[in-house]
Amino acid sequence: MKLATKDTVLEELENFLNNQSRFQKYSQSVAQYLHELVLRQDEDFRDVTDILHGKQLGHPLHPVLTDLTIGSWTFGVLFDVIGIVTRSRSVKRTGDNLTRLGTLLAVPTAILGTLDYSTIKQDAASYGAAHGTLNGLAFGCFLLSTIARLKGERTKAFFTAIAGMMFATASAWLGGELVYRHRVGVNHAPDTGPAEWMTCMTLDDLDEAAPTRVDVANTPILLFREGETIYAIGAVCSHAGGPLEEGTVVGGVCIECPWHQSVYDMRDGQVIHSPSTYNQPRYEVRVRNGNVQVRRWH
Numbered sequence: 256m257k258l259a260t261k262d263t264v265l266e267e268l269e270n271f272l273n274n275q276s277r278f279q280k281y282s283q284s285v286a287q288y289l290h291e292l293v294l295r296q297d298e299d300f301r302d303v304t305d306i307l308h309g310k311q312l313g314h315p316l317h318p319v320l321t322d323l324t325i326g327s328w329t330f331g332v333l334f335d336v337i338g339i340v341t342r343s344r345s346v347k348r349t350g351d352n353l354t355r356l357g358t359l360l361a362v363p364t365a366i367l368g369t370l371d372y373s374t375i376k377q378d379a380a381s382y383g384a385a386h387g388t389l390n391g392l393a394f395g396c397f398l399l400s401t402i403a404r405l406k407g408e409r410t411k412a413f414f415t416a417i418a419g420m421m422f423a424t425a426s427a428w429l430g431g432e433l434v435y436r437h438r439v440g441v442n443h444a445p446d447t448g449p450a451e452w453m454t455c456m457t458l459d460d461l462d463e464a465a466p467t468r469v470d471v472a473n474t475p476i477l478l479f480r481e482g483e484t485i486y487a488i489g490a491v492c493s494h495a496g497g498p499l500e501e502g503t504v505v506g507g508v509c510i511e512c513p514w515h516q517s518v519y520d521m522r523d524g525q526v527i528h529s530p531s532t533y534n535q536p537r538y539e540v541r542v543r544n545g546n547v548q549v550r551r552w553h
């Protein structure tokens with residue numbers, strides 16, 4: 256019976272997120288506005304957002320902090336319960352400290368989450384907005400709980416923490432939906448391609464300084480010709496699957512994704528600017544008898 260109730264609530268939430276077009280549009284507009292706000296800042300600010308996205312880490316940073324925040328809150332409530340049962344003051348104090356720690360950690364976690372939300376895939380924006388809203392409610396409850404603990408109002412502290420855990424749990428379920436269903440934060444660039452040399456086009460057809468997509472062995476590859484040198488990286492953006500051949504060439508040898516403006520070096524596929532945190536796959540290129548040939552990087 257309990258399970259059926261939980262399923263019904265989650266189904267209702269899912270139906271709402273999938274069918275409320277106004278909420279979807281609003282979520283997309285807010286994300287777009289935040290993203291444009293970031294892009295309007297200078298290069299130094301962009302470098303900071305690269306760190307916050309997790310570029311140096313090689314995967315998104317936000318999930319690392321969510322684990323610490325939710326872990327602190329969860330153990331805080333656990334120690335609250337043990338403290339109530341055992342009437343141990345030191346156990347209660349541990350619960351207080353963990354709750355306070357989780358509430359402090361929630362601030363940077365929210366900043367990182369908001370930044371990731373600003374570049375979220377359009378079809379996942381409503382899930383991202385609901386995830387953030389529930390986290391905000393959880394944070395509010397735990398903030399009230401922390402204040403109540405400072406005032407010695409233990410009953411209020413306990414029940415606001417329980418309410419906070421309920422919001423945080425629902426939000427965690429949405430976080431799972433974002434990753435496992437919508438593939439937010441997952442590497443979208445297929446790590447495939449021909450193991451042996453394969454011809455993809457003639458050299459005469461490859462224009463200079465014009466990013467060109469070819470499909471080789473079911474793998475979209477981006478070619479870029481710079482004089483006698485040709486570079487090849489995956490054509491599907493690792494952030495959310497954007498078409499890099501429609502991107503903008505920046506700095507001579509870099510490509511900016513048209514969807515959320517990640518920048519990659521076409522010489523080796525390295526991420527120069529987030530939101531992407533994954534490098535693009537890189538391919539070897541050679542010219543034989545006037546044909547351009549590629550294969551996976553060895």
Ligand code: FES
Pocket residue numbers: 374492493494495496497512513514515516517530531
């Ligand atoms: S798809 Fe998001 S930056 Fe390329």
